Amino acid sequence: MKEEKHVIHPLALRVLHWVNALAVIIMILSGWRIYDAAPIWNFEFPRGLTLGGWLAGALAWHFAAMWLLGANLVAYLLYGVLTGHFRRRLLPLSLAGAWRDIRDAVAGETAHAPGCYTAAQRIAYVFAILAIVVAILSGLALWKPVQLQELAAVMGGYEGARRVHFFAMTALVLFILLHVALAVSVKGVLRPMVTGRAEPE
Secondary structure, eight states: OTGGGGBOSOHHHHHHHHHHHHHHHHHHHHHHHHHHHSOSSSOOOOGGGOSSSSHHHHHHHHHHHHHHHHHHHHHHHHHHHHSSHIIIIIOSOOHHHHHHHHHHHHTTOOOOBTTBOOHHHHHHHHHHHHHHHHHHHHHHHHHSTTTTHHHHHHTTHHHHHHHHHHHHHHHHHHHHHHHHHHHHHSTTSHHHHHHSBOOOO
């Protein structure tokens, strides 16, 4: 009973987190290869950072990960609402608090306890969830532009949906870089997401 108090991240949350990480990484790397086949802007991603080898292979990876990401997102949203995870960990949101956290981090005065999110982290996690939702919706508009023409129209048509999809991906990449930097630089953050328990004092 005493040991239960040290559980920070339940098993279900950890599984959802790592499945999401896998799906997002596959989608980003395969998406970069798809982008390179028809660039929007005057640059391409290095071939060594892409997945799929060629366009058809990248599309196969992308569609497979799309279903995994979509199903995992639905499961995570249900988990977050039904267990109260969102209410306990992500609310309330405070822009003033986030700005204070950022100032403290720049000054080297930030403190982080595993499982307790700062105001800046809460906003970042909500931002990441919204970016995934936008990426999925814009991806559906690209996949079925005729059947989902109303959705594509909201984004400015097919080409507009491509740009929305690209910016959603960019937002996720920025979140991942910050997320990983925090996980490896702050003691006691990474282990609980693997084992579920805090590091021993």
